[in-house]
Amino acid sequence: MTTLDFAALAAEADQKHTGKGLKFVAKNGKKIRLRRIEALPGADLKTALALLDLVQSQKVSNERRIDAMTGLLVAVASDKKAMRESVDALPLEQAMTVVERWMEDAAPGEASA
Template sequence: MTLSFADLKTKAEQAEREKGQPFIAKDGKELFLRPLLHLNKAELKNALALVDVIQNDDTSFQLRLDAMDQMLIVAADRKKAMRDSVDNLPAEARMEIFKVWMEAAEGPEASDSTS
């Protein structure tokens, strides 16, 4: 089997669309929140550092919320629009965006329950 860059890129873009999350920003235009595994090297490194902040129970709520905001901005294909949006939303709404984005990246198999 021969691997090609073009084929792998097409496959990755399709998976990104399936596991990402569209969001209508404050400016009224759609932006796209990409799954973590579809970020470039620098973005992924930043996002993983933010995951550590979010998961640290010793970190203040405000710092954890700021880290969630930053992760959303890193994941967004339109970073300024995402920054403007999170800057103008209450904490509860920002947390909801984060939750929906994370659930979208998990895919349908993660939401299936056998209980």
């Protein structure tokens, strides 16, 4: 009978996803990874999926979609504080560019690395 070990599974996930995701240099110069959906731990995954639904929904107001985009970038970021400060300082058009690039590069099954 096989025994699964949390530490081994966590190490395997870390190794599999290390270096993957969209690279982003924050306002403070810190390098951040915008992680792929499958690399997110439980709470971040739930948050990201809910926000992704809002971003893609045509049934919500533009203001709510913009807030969801900001929240999504923070949820998938390896450094949430630096990402929040950066996205808050960007004009909407550039923030949307970051979201679009992340969706192209880091969505499940679509990114090559």
